[in-house]
Amino acid sequence: MNTFGKLLRISMFGESHGAKIGITIDNITPGLPIDQSFIKECLSKRRPTGPNETPRVEIDDFEIVSGEFNGFTTGAPLTILIPNNDTKPSDYDKTLGLMRPGHADYTSHIKYSGYEDYRGGGHFSGRLTAAIVAGGAIVLQALEKIGIKIGSHILKIRDVEDDKFTDIENQIDELNELYFPVINQSVLKEMSSIITEARLSNDSVGGIIECGITGLPVGLGEPMFDSIESVLSHAMFSIGSVKGIEFGDGFNFANLLGSEANDELFYENNRVQTKTNHNGGINGGISNSMPILFNVVVKPTASISKAQDTININTRKNDVIEISGRHDPAIVRRINIVLRSMSAFVIADFLIQRYGINVLREGFNKNN
Amino acid sequence: MNTFGKLLRISMFGESHGAKIGITIDNITPGLPIDQSFIKECLSKRRPTGPNETPRVEIDDFEIVSGEFNGFTTGAPLTILIPNNDTKPSDYDKTLGLMRPGHADYTSHIKYSGYEDYRGGGHFSGRLTAAIVAGGAIVLQALEKIGIKIGSHILKIRDVEDDKFTDIENQIDELNELYFPVINQSVLKEMSSIITEARLSNDSVGGIIECGITGLPVGLGEPMFDSIESVLSHAMFSIGSVKGIEFGDGFNFANLLGSEANDELFYENNRVQTKTNHNGGINGGISNSMPILFNVVVKPTASISKAQDTININTRKNDVIEISGRHDPAIVRRINIVLRSMSAFVIADFLIQRYGINVLREGFNKNN
Amino acid sequence: MNTFGKLLRISMFGESHGAKIGITIDNITPGLPIDQSFIKECLSKRRPTGPNETPRVEIDDFEIVSGEFNGFTTGAPLTILIPNNDTKPSDYDKTLGLMRPGHADYTSHIKYSGYEDYRGGGHFSGRLTAAIVAGGAIVLQALEKIGIKIGSHILKIRDVEDDKFTDIENQIDELNELYFPVINQSVLKEMSSIITEARLSNDSVGGIIECGITGLPVGLGEPMFDSIESVLSHAMFSIGSVKGIEFGDGFNFANLLGSEANDELFYENNRVQTKTNHNGGINGGISNSMPILFNVVVKPTASISKAQDTININTRKNDVIEISGRHDPAIVRRINIVLRSMSAFVIADFLIQRYGINVLREGFNKNN
């Protein structure tokens, strides 16, 4: 449904063209500082800007209506509201009855027996991720204070590939400052060209994002059904357009021998490490002291202006659609901060399950 | 944890070398026939056989100790026990203190503060998937009776690739009869050679499995956090060795334009279909009438006989391990039925959430 | 935490003196009419009025910001916001550091490590029940349309007792129209006198409420941990001031013999009934066709103006408190609609679990 998490629990609500979207974060550690400017900074990373992104003006004024007192979390449910200001329903009237290919228009129409709010994708709109980012900012910042960093960059768009993480701790700090996060700055221009080209041809592109998490204690995650991979993937696939995830060497494991895929362990200064990190920091679903590494693939934006065949649910006939609203030729840049936010919720929940409710404020003993 | 599912809920227990492993299926539709021979058939698909698989004799005698009456499910929790007969703890004494690379030995040792049952990987052993298969058989059979089929085949081992699903309804029926499920029989020999070669060199290989689900109603799945992708991936990553999942075109979406990635809709005989199935039967997390398609990557078996560097947790020194137990050079064949079983639990749970508890016995109206 | 329900799930947020309180209802049946005037009517039943209730003006303007489209539920999360207008924090400044006896001041102070919003009880305030009532109204109305009624009346205040339910179907209809719901109108004056007396002596009173639910199908509820009694009691105790619940003959069962306590069954016109209803419509946690009956005890309002000994958490010394804010000498009248609302959520959730998501719109077959 629209609630996620076991102890740290988020609930989402809202539609693309409704009055407000929002997030409620339940059972959050009391006493976490709420840094309005950092929330704004995170929101600005998700906000569309520049010629290559939707001209919909997302001001993302947010209001924290509960769970905050004197600038800190109280421990009671923290709710953030974001109003929908720049909605132009007229854009969508034109497509009324025409099911947009690649979107949830048809599936939600059947699921909700025709009662769905279809405007702009309604509840299925990427618009809701703004609330995830606003709430995630609080948790991202708390994690950073106790030594856990989460970073990501655009690894691939069509045939252009960025470098993979090498010196991850430092790279994360740098990437988190960038508008368009890539490790190898020389790919920036090529990627931009691809996106511009897609826009000019009324089309869109997707991409692959590499994510990394550092600073975790060993022993985080749960056996079987709540492995780190299970819960992180669950979280990632709740973000629209995500269609694949792989941990460590991922699909390349099919090409390797066991002797190439295993990560040998060794002590260095009494601390356990592995020589390689094929397994992406996770063994048996549990963190092993190495950085968590995973790739997420984002499909090309489904909304394109090109004419497409589709059905009209009102006339019950085949028809043609040209989507004239405001759309992104690529959301892969904007989705970075969403992935990081969702990852933050997952990691924070695991920490609370293991160390108790105050861990996000007090930290944990790395040797335990 | 060790419980999965919202309304149809499974709980797992047991260790590789404990007395018994087991599964409890809670809130299952009453009145489903329990076909002991089909359960045995499914177990036999997971059982190691032939020179290329572990010589551990897994007899998989199972006992249903609750939830069955007169050959039918009662609706009360159904528990299946499987005893561990052919355990040779001596194999593992040798490795005591030596953390096997690629396994959960070290991570579980830290997680459980040193109290873990380390024999054969304990609770993290693939042995537990036998219970998943036994329970999954009941649900797989029920689903088939109401028109839903789940099938899979080995798509790739190293550089050998099987064909992808084309005529999926018929292919599933054929694949489910095969010992080593591939669509293009000509790849069988090559794949076997690769596995044999790995075995002879004391090594192992992984692979990619393609799964398909047909016959679903439109509108299954939930928005945001319980998308079909979220819940299926959660289930798949709870199976040891799985390190990646992709739906539809998956990671290849990064290479496509939106106009290539969208699936155009059309009416045929008043029934909605899409011309292509890039999205793997899912839009916005909800089923769209096309077959659900996804690939899962399985890493090479972590247990290999080759010498590997590692740590000894008892001496707290670096050391070398040669794993002498009984191991599989490839588990990719055996894991097929496990993926299908877990998928069955996921789909059945979604159906019950939408149509009520008796849906697995009574079926559903496809037009609703 | 602040989320309740298995399939139909409510999440609460807000504080007595925060910006807004709210409720999110997730996974609600799409297509339920939203009757703003009925929501207002329900809110008016909870609102303090008359000399015997707090003069805090609770206007209860509410705003539905998501999950509604064209006057119907969409199936997406429905969020209702209620602003806090008439807050007078100055009332509470006076008691800063003084822990009010009978309240959660001290327990929440420790629980939240001193970060709690202490104003007016913060998140523990009865104020939040306004949001429960607003959301419950939608479900209460839907239930009524499919034949399920929920009613309650004030059974006892100190030594004055109302009659118990006899002709429950008709009595519920009448009670739901009343400002101060009692079956025997002659106790109304006596109860009012007791409340007035308590008010004039700066004190307060509690009471017992009898609740009834009619029209349920047989077979609702789950075995063991989700018996109707378990889930209803869970819901009732989530309402502040509730300190006891009993089903059917309740605590009087201690005085009865088995032959007096059992309800004998019989067929009448092919329909099963019981001659008596000692068990309050529930056997083994499952509904049995008779009305569900339960009593709930509400303790006297903890806020009283009389001087009370207490501690000052700032000075860490013993002290005396005189609570000068605006308080109710009795909340037993106002709490009726809250109990009915929470009961509605519980019953609707059970129905959805058994019959599927559309049951609140389409109803159910009583013979199944």
Add this chain to the structure above:
Amino acid sequence: MNTFGKLLRISMFGESHGAKIGITIDNITPGLPIDQSFIKECLSKRRPTGPNETPRVEIDDFEIVSGEFNGFTTGAPLTILIPNNDTKPSDYDKTLGLMRPGHADYTSHIKYSGYEDYRGGGHFSGRLTAAIVAGGAIVLQALEKIGIKIGSHILKIRDVEDDKFTDIENQIDELNELYFPVINQSVLKEMSSIITEARLSNDSVGGIIECGITGLPVGLGEPMFDSIESVLSHAMFSIGSVKGIEFGDGFNFANLLGSEANDELFYENNRVQTKTNHNGGINGGISNSMPILFNVVVKPTASISKAQDTININTRKNDVIEISGRHDPAIVRRINIVLRSMSAFVIADFLIQRYGINVLREGFNKNN
């Protein structure tokens, strides 16, 4: 369903006349000692003995088949199996089709569409509480080691009343040694006489049990839906025959003024206490340092040998039943240890949620 708990989670399975009953405890703190003799001692408290209890021989051999290693919990799911040896299905053949009044026979028949295992009440049998007791013993013992005691006694059977807790810490120790736990030994004979009388007249009696929990930290429990009262009542009502629960002064709160019901706070030696304990150790759903106190009412055993009117579900006609099986004239003595066991699970779960997974082994800092 049959799973309970948020982080510490128990799952139950089995039927009165099935092969085995069992419990799985998931996410239990690793490293807790498993004391087989204490488990046996707890089981012996639940076992029927003496002329006034069912002659069914419940040997309660139990087997721990997972989650234990070298005498300690491992942290993996711990499953305990108890075989059903002395089943006499013939007793129940006689009543086939006759729905026993006061039992779940009819409600489960409808709920499970006629597929229920009806023998001896099947899954609804009190027999399953043996597994709760076996598992609860491990947790009860762990709690005692970190300073938390749970005790209970028979407060009332018909018109005979025991004293209430006064010096609870010491009284719990004494009560836990007794076969028939009462504080005032002089009521023992009277209570026994009432039970004997009921037995001789083929009838049964119920009673009220007072429970107490000491040694909790302040601040345990969650706001709103997971108040201590909510979760404890949820747990208590999952035990068959329980029909009411009240905390602190409970239903007597209806007779009190606020000034009589509030518990005034004071510092003594820098430790906060309350002068009275009307609220049973809980304010706003959160523990306040005083003992948790609650009463539970148990209805008279539904199985009586007296002739009772009922329906025959096979003939669909009215009929008469005389239950000739082996029954208890009173289960109130045997149920004590069940209530204590369920309370232990609830408290342990709250502790883990607040302090992390290792709290049951390492304890907690009372000042936090």
